Amino acid sequence: MTALHAPSHRLSPPPRGWLKSLLPTAIYRSLTGDLPIPRQPSVTPPNLYAEAYAQWAASARQERKAEQHPIDELLAEHHFLRRMFESMQTEAVYVAQRKPMDLDFWANAVDVVGNFALLIHWRKKANHLFPLIRDRGFSEHLDKLEKEQDQDIATTLELCDAVQDGDREGVVRLVSLYVGSKRRHMAREEESVLVPAKAALTPEDVASLRASFDQVDEGAMPGAGRAHYYSVGVDVMNHTGIDPD
Numbered sequence: 001m002t003a004l005h006a007p008s009h010r011l012s013p014p015p016r017g018w019l020k021s022l023l024p025t026a027i028y029r030s031l032t033g034d035l036p037i038p039r040q041p042s043v044t045p046p047n048l049y050a051e052a053y054a055q056w057a058a059s060a061r062q063e064r065k066a067e068q069h070p071i072d073e074l075l076a077e078h079h080f081l082r083r084m085f086e087s088m089q090t091e092a093v094y095v096a097q098r099k100p101m102d103l104d105f106w107a108n109a110v111d112v113v114g115n116f117a118l119l120i121h122w123r124k125k126a127n128h129l130f131p132l133i134r135d136r137g138f139s140e141h142l143d144k145l146e147k148e149q150d151q152d153i154a155t156t157l158e159l160c161d162a163v164q165d166g167d168r169e170g171v172v173r174l175v176s177l178y179v180g181s182k183r184r185h186m187a188r189e190e191e192s193v194l195v196p197a198k199a200a201l202t203p204e205d206v207a208s209l210r211a212s213f214d215q216v217d218e219g220a221m222p223g224a225g226r227a228h229y230y231s232v233g234v235d236v237m238n239h240t241g242i243d244p245d
C-alpha cells in the first residue's frame with residue numbers, strides 16, 4: 001500500500017468496492033478455545049460535532065449535494081466513523097464470545113472503514129485539503145498524520161483479510177488495534193489541523209475545496225455519493241444498538 005503514498009500523497013482513482021469484492025469468498029473458520037473479551041470503554045465523545053453530522057446525514061438521506069463547509073464535512077465524517085468504531089467494538093465482543101460470526105455485518109463494516117474512510121474521507125484530505133494548507137504552518141502536523149495513516153491502511157487491510165478468512169482471533173485483535181489507533185489519530189487531526197485550518201481558509205479556498213470534495217463523493221460512488229455509505233453505516237449501527245444520530 002505504500003504506492004498510495006507517493007511523495008505528493010495523491011491517491012489514484014478508487015478501485016470501486018475493492019474491499020467488499022474480497023468478501024463473497026469468505027470462509028467461515030471456527031476457532032477452538034476461549035478468546036479474551038475485549039474491554040474498552042467507549043470513548044466516543046457525546047455529540048461532538050453533532051450539528052455538522054446532522055447536516056451531513058440529512059443531505060445523505062435526501063441524496064442531495066452537500067452544501068456544507070468542507071471542514072465541517074470532514075468533522076461530520078469523523079462523527080460517523082466514531083459511531084462505526086463503537087459498533088465494531090460491540091460486535092467484536094460477540095466474536096470473542098465465539099457466537100456465530102456475522103459475515104454480513106463485517107462485510108458492511110469494512111466497506112465503510114475501508115472504502116469510505118480511505119477512498120473518500122482520506123482522499124479529500126490527502127489530495128485536496130493538505131496540499132492547500134501545507135505551507136501555511138501545518139507541514140509538521142501533516143507529516144505526522146500521513147505517517148500514522150500508512151500504519152492505519154496496513155491495519156485496515158489486515159482486518160479485511162481476517163474478516164475474509166473468518167479469523168475470529170484476528171478480527172478481535174485487529175478491531176481493538178484499529179479502533180484505538182484511529183480514535184487517537186482523528187482526535188489529533190481535529191485538534192492540530194482541521195479546527196485551526198478552518199480559520200485559515202479564504203472564501204476562495206472554501207469554494208474550491210467544496211467543488212473538489214463533491215467530485216470525490218461522486219467519483220467514488222457515482223449516482224449515490226455519500227448516501228450509500230450512510231445507509232450501510234446506519235445498518236451496521238442499528239445491528240449493534242448504536243444510535244446512528
Ligand SMILES: [Fe+2]
Pocket residue numbers: 074078121186189
Ligand atoms: Fe480524518
